[in-house]
Amino acid sequence: LVTGSGQGSLLDRLDHDYPGVFEQQYKVTAYDVKIGKPSPEPYLMGLSKAGVKANEAIVIENAPLGVVSGTAAQIFTIAVNTGPIPAQTLIEAGADMVFPSMPDFANHVDELIHTLKITR
Template sequence: MDLDGTLADSMPVMTAATDRFLKELGLERMGGGHHRWAGRTPFDIMGALKEHNGLDIPVQELVERYYKLVDAAYTDQATVMPGGRRLLAAASQRGVFTAVVTSTLRSVAEGFLAHQGLREMVNAVVTVEDIRRGKPDPEPYLLALKISGLRADQALAVEDAPMGARSATGAGLATWIMAPRGAQDFPRIAGVAGFINRLDQLIPCLQG
């Protein structure tokens, strides 16, 4: 499953960090709306930001500056999405392999899982640092499948954004969309199994 907006209720933290980051750069906004960027790697996002605004700052430095702001608030302020703890506990009890597949940095993902007491219930963490091509490319989920030893038809994915959904469905996974505020704005994507507003709604789908 994805992290930001799916397992972690972290979007307010990410939005605040983004606003502060842009202010420090003298910029007003990213442009394009949430769904344009959600799920993309930070290197893709910063590369586009650099090019669009003619910034004379290396992409790596932009990523590092942004994540200093994220790290300052993420661990203490991001919380677990509704039903997330119950879903992971049920999966662990039934021997179901679980993986977090995220476009963020490993330090952020691992820090969140450890702080929330979830790390022992997650078998693998795939981050942007493990791949060459980020979401919407299927590579992140294909790597998670490889690590798990499962076939695509033996697994499911949970995402909250179109980029992530395309990555998961492209890997052949039946994909559920975490949409607490409804699915009215979500585009139609082949392979999307349905929409949920709590992660523990997926407990009946677990097969150990």
């Protein structure tokens, strides 16, 4: 989890809604970085914490600044449009792929995982 947020209520809600999914030692929040998104620092720290290289990770973002951050860290970046942002804005920010909604992204997750495993 790489988030620009430092809101305790948001982080607590993630832990409540997704118990055991986001382990503390792998989280990167606003409190962990000196320079937030669109800098690559948050995602570079995430790679370091996870012990993986950029080509072994995927960024899933919903905001242009996050897309810029992920691509600046040289990580394959998927944008999911969760709001009123035009898809073109996410493409111009550098997204490698754009999905129009979370349900559409969810419908393609298995296919994406399979495809990305094959091309490794």
